[in-house]
Amino acid sequence: MDIDESPQDLQFRAEVRAWISEAFDDELRAMMAQSKNGYLDKAAQVRWQKALHARGWAAPNWPQAHGGPGWTPTQRHLFQSELAAAGCPPVSPMGLKMVAPVIMKYGSPEQQARFLPRILASDDWWCQGYSEPNSGSDLASLQMRATRGVDANGEHYILNGSKIWTTHAQWADWMFCLVRTSREGRPQEGITFLLLDMRTPGITVSALPTLDGPMEGQQEVNQVFFDDVRVPAAQRIGEEGMGWTIAKYLLEFERGGSFAPMLHRQLDKVAAMAAAQPGEDGTGRLVDDPVFRQRLGATYVRVAATEAAELRLFSGVASGTSIGAASSMIKLVGTETAQAISELAVDVLGPYALPFVRDTWAEIQGRAADPRLGPDDAAPIAPRYFNYRKASIYGGSSEIQRNIIARQVLRL
Known part of the structure; x- marks a missing residue:
């Protein structure tokens, strides 16, 4: 890629710098200077992301059809470089950078209309439900059960088990989650990708202490317990058993x-x-x-x-x-x-x-x-x-x- 900056690139860089000088105020700068993990507490993080959204810059990698700015790769690189040079917080990745691309690629039109605008506006906060106490890097060994059923309220899954190392689950409105819906065939073939409302009865979030210490407002990881948690089948992304394929696609964005x-x-x-x-x-x-x-x-x-x-x-x-x-x-x-x-x-x-x-x-x-x-x-x-x-x-x-x-x- 030609990284020589054109006059248009120089103008764009100046525009980004001018916006940062106004939006990244003294309070946010002071908090970022003392952040142990590069993020702010939820209130400040949401304030920052809503400022980006108001300018149309919350999701540089999103396509224009879903609210992205339509930038070139060069513009995205310049934008990220200027944010980093100023010490700005990155956006929380679980919604804007991780589950959103999955919903765009594998979600139904109804799911895209329901979730993407609220993710873009930072109206919904997301966490990731992948790792389990006995299934860390070997993700295919996950055991959290999801039993499919039908009742008067429609088709659904009942979840039992737990997820661990769940970043910012204490703040999350929603979780994207891998669950086991079958034990037949290869382990990867029995995994399904669900979206969970964290206010659903039966979900308990327990904070986990970490070596980096109890710095106020920066508690990070949790264990999440599921006790007969009911999830509508309409919140499944893709077909049942497609979770492994979807998870690999998502990890490209996480990594x-x-x-x-x-x-x-x-x-x-x-x-x-x-x-x-x-x-x-x-x-x-x-x-x-x-x-x-x-x-x-x-x-x-x-x-x-x-x-x-x-x-x-x-x-x-x-x-x-x-x-x-x-x-x-x-x-x-x-x-x-x-x-x-x-x-x-x-x-x-x-x-x-x-x-x-x-x-x-x-x-x-x-x-x-x-x-x-x-x-x-x-x-x-x-x-x-x-x-x-x-x-x-x-x-x-x-x-x-x-x-x-x-x-x-x-x-x-």
């Missing part, structure tokens, strides 16, 4: 995406912190230490390689090529590079990176903060480090991504 702009910003921040830290001997600057500079330079090379891979992917999409295994490559290099940057940040700050040195979100929200103090930049560093440990597991572990690349790209 892919634009990592490089975010990685550039994070690494630049690490370099700036290193410029303010003394060297190993207590003199000079850490950024001037030759061993540290070698690590920093090598990480910048990884970020550049990630960006090159993403540009190749965007070029393929522009020519009509399926994302396919390329999403596994982006997911692999993107998440592992993000982890490397978080490790480097902890090393730069040393003792100031101790977890929970300062609850700056508490101060922003007017609550009592932990009395121990540390630099503002230090507060989210350790929680972010711990939070990013999961990045090489969710959406398919790095080992699974390498297997996909070996089979589909290297033909091993």
